[in-house]
Amino acid sequence: MQAKRVLTLAGDGIGPEIMQQGIRVLETVAAKFNLSIKMESALIGGAAVDAEGQPLPASTLAAAKESDAILLGAVGGTQWDTLPRPQRPEQGLLGIRSQLELFANLRPALLFEPLASASTLKPEVVAGLDLLIVRELTGGIYFGQPRGVETLDSGEREGFNTYRYRESEIKRIGHVAFQAAQRRGKKLCSVDKANVLEVTGLWREVMNELAAEYPEVELTHMYVDNAAMQLVRAPKQFDVIVTGNMFGDILSDEAAMLTGSIGMLPSASLAASGLGMYEPCHGSAPDIAGQDKANPLAMILSVAMMLRHSLQYPEAAAAIEQAVADVLTQGLRTADIAHEGNSIIGTQAMGEAVIKAL
Amino acid sequence: MQAKRVLTLAGDGIGPEIMQQGIRVLETVAAKFNLSIKMESALIGGAAVDAEGQPLPASTLAAAKESDAILLGAVGGTQWDTLPRPQRPEQGLLGIRSQLELFANLRPALLFEPLASASTLKPEVVAGLDLLIVRELTGGIYFGQPRGVETLDSGEREGFNTYRYRESEIKRIGHVAFQAAQRRGKKLCSVDKANVLEVTGLWREVMNELAAEYPEVELTHMYVDNAAMQLVRAPKQFDVIVTGNMFGDILSDEAAMLTGSIGMLPSASLAASGLGMYEPCHGSAPDIAGQDKANPLAMILSVAMMLRHSLQYPEAAAAIEQAVADVLTQGLRTADIAHEGNSIIGTQAMGEAVIKAL
Ligand SMILES: CC(C)[C@H](C(=O)O)[C@@H](O)C(=O)O
Numbered sequence A, B: 001m002q003a004k005r006v007l008t009l010a011g012d013g014i015g016p017e018i019m020q021q022g023i024r025v026l027e028t029v030a031a032k033f034n035l036s037i038k039m040e041s042a043l044i045g046g047a048a049v050d051a052e053g054q055p056l057p058a059s060t061l062a063a064a065k066e067s068d069a070i071l072l073g074a075v076g077g078t079q080w081d082t083l084p085r086p087q088r089p090e091q092g093l094l095g096i097r098s099q100l101e102l103f104a105n106l107r108p109a110l111l112f113e114p115l116a117s118a119s120t121l122k123p124e125v126v127a128g129l130d131l132l133i134v135r136e137l138t139g140g141i142y143f144g145q146p147r148g149v150e151t152l153d154s155g156e157r158e159g160f161n162t163y164r165y166r167e168s169e170i171k172r173i174g175h176v177a178f179q180a181a182q183r184r185g186k187k188l189c190s191v192d193k194a195n196v197l198e199v200t201g202l203w204r205e206v207m208n209e210l211a212a213e214y215p216e217v218e219l220t221h222m223y224v225d226n227a228a229m230q231l232v233r234a235p236k237q238f239d240v241i242v243t244g245n246m247f248g249d250i251l252s253d254e255a256a257m258l259t260g261s262i263g264m265l266p267s268a269s270l271a272a273s274g275l276g277m278y279e280p281c282h283g284s285a286p287d288i289a290g291q292d293k294a295n296p297l298a299m300i301l302s303v304a305m306m307l308r309h310s311l312q313y314p315e316a317a318a319a320i321e322q323a324v325a326d327v328l329t330q331g332l333r334t335a336d337i338a339h340e341g342n343s344i345i346g347t348q349a350m351g352e353a354v355i356k357a358l
């Protein structure tokens, strides 16, 4: 059997240090389960800007296209925020999503039982929370043309972006969401602002059309403002949420925070080909970078998600998830998820603990 | 002194029944404080569609333009959702906002101490919460052209909307927000998605320019996804938030729900002229309409907000706010804010209780 090729893109901020732990864990399960995996690394984001003057070098993109799966740390940092837009770290992330057509972003918001108290919500509101946000990732207002800032005849400037979706884009993300719902609790809530935005009126229509193909799944619709509210009021009413790029960005961060432990949540960005990019839901956290403080568990769980969804190694994935559960049960915590009575450990020690539990 | 003219627009769903209580309270304080107020009512939303075939009849708009302040109940209901877009109730609301240039939407999220337990968040996270969201209300993607759904050459449909802001629009809402911050805790957080959307890059620039005029106010910037998260994580970090129409819609609903009692929150939509429209943050709640279950307190507090901001009757406003505080202290609750041990009362009884407390 040919070795599976994994490209690692550590990126910026805490990216490199959590990636290091992710790689160690991947090496450990590869040895244990006798998996044939070939790892390669490349530059993205601010790290790539510093080294090569652009956030997504051609060599990185080429390597990504050759691989079976990609692991991403995080991108971004204030030192690059004043560069012209095309050279900002985020453009590397947006570029790779778009170039590889990673249109389906799966962001689970899952409450880890031993971490229940880390949530700012009352225990009864979030206990057992397990929802999945399916976010469209390569269209919508993130990529819509025309866009820019222009000077009007009056002399004042005007900025503009275009929120755009065509039927085929809505359909393909819709199918991913309906199928996810079918595998899970069979409830899909499509989030839009159809009472105001025509583009999301089309979104709602297409979702309704698709529903006929998934008779077992119960489809509902909710306006985005109400969804933002319902996530706080009663998050357990949701099973799978499907929405566009911008609303998905907002709601998935809100949902992640409901669990109180965003440092625990992995995500997947998938192409139709099966190629997938896996990354933590949290960002590059420049304020704690290089201090051995970052929580590597979202990265480690991203490795598990990759093994399951792109590399078809479900046992190895399950072993990692079990190991993470074990270290939590042992009371080991990085600072972000610690409570009174826990032993606080660093990034490396947490990685080692997971490896030991494996 | 000439009588102040107040136009009441009850609208749909629970609108009429909460408006009735709002009007009774207004009549009571008018008598008590010897205020000269002339009330008139008109149709808007679904009620106007049913009666006149359109959600914002010309007569309503004319009456609104003649008045010193407007009280709005709520608009919308599923029975109108299948009508062509121009005839939907929401268009009445969007139309009046736009026609009267009510560009500054003030949405406080305030925790009422006796209702602290209604929040789904832990008491220590929300105790004393008092933040104000300043939302731009007549521009952005809500009103941007071009917009619509078209059929592409390929035969598939595409929907599109335009997110657009010009400098002068950003400036005028920025001034309102800086001034509000100056009167309050002197902290202003501007929310955008400047790392992705050019239009919000301009927004950020203009806010930075304005900051020079308000040296006492500390201006910070936050991406909208992070703001959605921080509202859940630590809402008390915020004093005033300023943002565009769409993000403001989402974040203000999320923030309102943090308090657990959205049935308590009023809002104001102000024009440069001083004209203002006052309405509850909650919607038309068709599911409980006509059942004497709705909480009229957000409507009643909207009356207070109107008395203070548009009619310059601060004592009357304070009296209403005190009366509301009193009924809560007495343990009176409508169903939406009730807990064990409270006496649950209906819409009318709650209105009467406030009048009695006055
Ligand atoms: C960094 C930024 C461009 C990105 C996004 O908005 O998509 C991030 O917030 C995310 O959600 O992955």
Ligand SMILES: CC(C)[C@H](C(=O)O)[C@@H](O)C(=O)O
Pocket (backbone or CB within 6 Å): A195, A196, A225, B076, B090, B093, B094, B249
């Ligand atoms: C009813 C709807 C058009 C409206 C909006 O989106 O502005 C409402 O959600 C609000 O926030 O007042």
